[in-house]
Amino acid sequence: MSVRLPDMGYTSHLLPPPSLAELTAARPVALFLDFDGTLIPIASGPDTIVVPPDLPDTLAALSERLAGRLALISGRSLEDLAQYLGNPPIFRAGSHGGARCDPEGSSIGEPPEAIPPAAMTALEEFAAAESLAFEPKTHGAALHFRSRPELAARTHAFARDQAKRHGLQVKKGKAVVELVRAGVGKDGAVRVFMAEPVFAGAMPVFIGDDVTDEDGFIAATDFGGFGIGVGERESSNAKYCLENVKDVYEWLKP
Structure with missing residues (x-):
């Protein structure tokens, strides 16, 4: 099994799973x-997705x-x-x-609780200053840097700083970083x-x-x-x- 290996591996090196029909035939x-x-599919921004x-x-x-x-x-x-x-x-x-x-x-x-207003404001101001997409959420807020990939490291560093200041947790994704409540x-x-x-x-x-x-x-x-x-x-x-x-x-x- 390729679970919790110390060295990261690419999913393309993994095999396709047994079919869902095979799995459900064997057990619930x-x-x-x-x-x-x-x-x-991933889109250029959170509001540009195409849903069947x-x-x-x-x-x-x-x-x-x-x-x-x-x-x-x-x-x-x-x-x-x-x-x-x-x-x-x-x-x-x-x-x-x-x-x-x-x-x-x-x-x-x-x-979970919403993140503190001060953290929300800080992320929004950072996004405006760096021309990033800001996405406020019910229980967090995200910075999207797909259009500014050169700012990935700076955006992650800013998010980590805000998380430390406000006792929050950083969630990383594909060209996005988000702050949520810890846990x-x-x-x-x-x-x-x-x-x-x-x-x-x-x-x-x-x-x-x-x-x-x-x-x-x-x-x-x-x-x-x-x-x-x-x-x-x-x-x-x-x-x-x-x-x-x-x-x-x-x-x-x-």
């Missing part, structure tokens, strides 16, 4: 899906196939996800797993959902494309499952890989 499976970069119009129906049908053992876990807030998906009848977690709801939309547990992670969402009766006894599979999904891979492994990395990137916790978003949809087919 609980599936955890990232959103950006996994179900939809039938994605909510696809997720609802997939959840039915899995007897309700499906959860979407995204760095986006639940409110932001709802703009693109509505409220499909599946388990969902936003804000990197910090805010969670059941298929009826009822909250599971307490959501927030996709692993926490997996653990909360696995405690729900419908998920009991199932083997968890977490699919994601970014650094923040590594926590989800670890949690899935801890529960006897595994992680699937999407795309060619460094990962020390994925067991299998899929090449791109198209391959994810192919893998999800009955």
Whole structure:
């Protein structure tokens, strides 16, 4: 197994996973899906994504196939996800797993607090000064530097400084860095959902494309499952890989 190796390896060196049909034929499976970069291609900015119009129906049908053992876990807030998906009848977690709801939309547990206003203001001012995209969120805020890749190191350093000042946590992604409350992670969402009766006894599979999904891979492994990395990137916790978003949809087919 390629779990928690000391040296990072590229997911392209990993094998494709057994088909979902094979896995579910052997035992109950609980599936955890990232959103950006996994179900939809990465775009130039958070507001320029293209979401297939039938994605909510696809997720609802997939959840039915899995007897309700499906959860979407995204760095986006639940409110932001709802703009693109509505409220499909599946388990969902936003804000990197910090805010969670059941298929009826009822909250599971307490959501994390918003970051301090001073931290929000500092990130917004930095973004304006450096011509970066600023994304305020319900429980955090992000700086996107896809259009200014030369500012990656400076942006990360600024985020680390603000995190230290305000007791926050830094979340890194593809050309984005975000500040959230300490202790927030996709692993926490997996653990909360696995405690729900419908998920009991199932083997968890977490699919994601970014650094923040590594926590989800670890949690899935801890529960006897595994992680699937999407795309060619460094990962020390994925067991299998899929090449791109198209391959994810192919893998999800009955």
